[in-house]
Amino acid sequence: MGTSDAGPSVSHQPDAHYDRVHEAWRLILGEEFHYGYFRPEGIGLADAAAALTAQMLARAEIQPGERVLDIGCGTGHQSCKLAAEHGAQVLGITTSGTGVAAATALAASRGLDGARFEQRDGTDNGLPDASFDVTWALESSHLMRDRKALLAECARVLVPGGRLVLCDIISRRKIPFLEVRERREEFALLRAVYGDAHMLPLDEYAAMLTEVGLTVDDLTDISDETLPTFAAWRANCDEHAEEITRLIGADGLDEYVRSTEVLEAFWNDRTFGYGILKATK
Amino acid sequence: MTVDRARAVIVEFLQRANKEYGELTDDLSLYGGGLELDSLEAAELSALLEDELGSDPFSTSDVLPETVGEVLAFYDAA
Numbered sequence: 581m582g583t584s585d586a587g588p589s590v591s592h593q594p595d596a597h598y599d600r601v602h603e604a605w606r607l608i609l610g611e612e613f614h615y616g617y618f619r620p621e622g623i624g625l626a627d628a629a630a631a632l633t634a635q636m637l638a639r640a641e642i643q644p645g646e647r648v649l650d651i652g653c654g655t656g657h658q659s660c661k662l663a664a665e666h667g668a669q670v671l672g673i674t675t676s677g678t679g680v681a682a683a684t685a686l687a688a689s690r691g692l693d694g695a696r697f698e699q700r701d702g703t704d705n706g707l708p709d710a711s712f713d714v715t716w717a718l719e720s721s722h723l724m725r726d727r728k729a730l731l732a733e734c735a736r737v738l739v740p741g742g743r744l745v746l747c748d749i750i751s752r753r754k755i756p757f758l759e760v761r762e763r764r765e766e767f768a769l770l771r772a773v774y775g776d777a778h779m780l781p782l783d784e785y786a787a788m789l790t791e792v793g794l795t796v797d798d799l800t801d802i803s804d805e806t807l808p809t810f811a812a813w814r815a816n817c818d819e820h821a822e823e824i825t826r827l828i829g830a831d832g833l834d835e836y837v838r839s840t841e842v843l844e845a846f847w848n849d850r851t852f853g854y855g856i857l858k859a860t861k
Numbered sequence: 862m863t864v865d866r867a868r869a870v871i872v873e874f875l876q877r878a879n880k881e882y883g884e885l886t887d888d889l890s891l892y893g894g895g896l897e898l899d900s901l902e903a904a905e906l907s908a909l910l911e912d913e914l915g916s917d918p919f920s921t922s923d924v925l926p927e928t929v930g931e932v933l934a935f936y937d938a939a
Contacts, residue, residue: 755900757900757903757904757907757919757920757925758920760900760901760903760904761904761907761908761919761920764901764904764905764908767901767904768901768905771901778899
């Protein structure tokens, strides 16, 4: 949700969607532009977002000088952080040309040589085999229809012993067709706000990781820890209502607030949630 | 004919959903390798068919249709 990447199909263009609303979302989601991990309980969104990144870092175990592929890098915040704070050599990829330009400018403004950006598709990245120590996908996989292609590409570009870390929204139960039909307005609202997202259960990720030749080291459901994100986003909607309305209109703001309520309900009834995983080549 | 009306509803839905498709042959899958509908899109098509034709094969059968032909056959049999 917090990044800009796309599935392989021409008919699904999340990059344009994200480009359009990026500035409004920055006000709502904060600078890190993704969900929060609210532990210890009671921390604010900025600290919680940093805590989620810390969960990824703890699994990635990035060493100075290691090559990291940031898949769905958005506007480069994560890539720059990995380069600046962990000494990684980061290539951020996104299907959004606007995202590449913004990320490149961000790295330049910080004087970072270790972060560069290219317009590439995570499901067919075109990069050399065995050319990265870590592949990093933070909230980008749900926008890639061909999830197995994404994971296969990660496996292909990792060196032996390399690590894949990924966190994203997940599905936590199979939703019967009649329930999808009954709740189609809620699902359609999520599609309108967040784009053409498709959530998978953690065990399906695990099965695909095994199929592409990776060893699954960790699968963790962090739905409870991420649940307070929605209330935090709504608080930001309230705080920045005037500016957000200027950017996306009153209807856009109203849709966003309602989407957080729908997601919160889906979290609470265990339809959707949030997962994090690590696998090794 | 109801079958013709059902075909027109499918076409209307696909245009509204910006779905690319060629000829609507009977064996064309509604899902992967065909129209590529996801579950939400199938639900929306189901509701539209019911709104327009009074019933639909997605919500009145134990087995969900897999192809365009199976949707049309529901109305042909009606």
